[in-house]
Amino acid sequence: MKSVKIAWFEIPVExxxxxxxxxxxxxxxxxxxxDLGDFKVALFPVESGSEGASGSLVYHKEFYTPSANKGNLIYFQTEDCGEELSRVEEAGGKVMISKRQINPELGFMGVFxxxxxxxxxxxSKS
Structure with a gap:
């Protein structure tokens, strides 16, 4: 079967x-x-040759609207998702699902x- 992979993502911001x-x-x-005129973007860092998709924050007053309960849900991969989740509230966000194990093969997840x-x-794997 042909593989289909994510190549890019954009997170809407106000x-x-x-x-x-x-x-x-x-x-x-x-x-x-x-600054691309009516579009503003902030690119996430990516190492050349690394696996996985990269993306950006994006602002456009007509085309992008943030949402907490509609649309797609993207997941960032990290070494230990508990570390990033521990910084969410201090940074101005809210943890919705604390770090929890999916299963031993898939590792752990959280949502903010x-x-x-x-x-x-x-x-994350751990």
Whole structure:
């Protein structure tokens, strides 16, 4: 069977500066802000040749609307999702599902609401 993989994701935001601060604090990383006129984006860091999809925060007043209960749910992969979840509330978000085991093969997961009102998942092997 042919494999279908995610290549890119975009997380809608209403306040780009607030969202950048939130994600940089939760994931302990630096986002790359780009002003594209009516579109504003902040790219998540990605290592050349690494596996998995990358993406960005994105602002456009007509085309993107944050949502906590509609649409797709993306999951970020980390070493230990409990670490990132522990920084969510201090960064201005809310943990909806604390770290819990899915099963021994798939590892652990959690879900939070970001500073913009989006529902975001996170998972890890440990």
């Amino acid at each position: 306040d780009m500066s607030r969202a950048i601060k939130f994600y940089e604090k939760v994931f302990d990383c630096q986002l790359d802000f780009q 609401i970001d500073s913009e009102g989006n529902r975001i998942g996170i998972r």
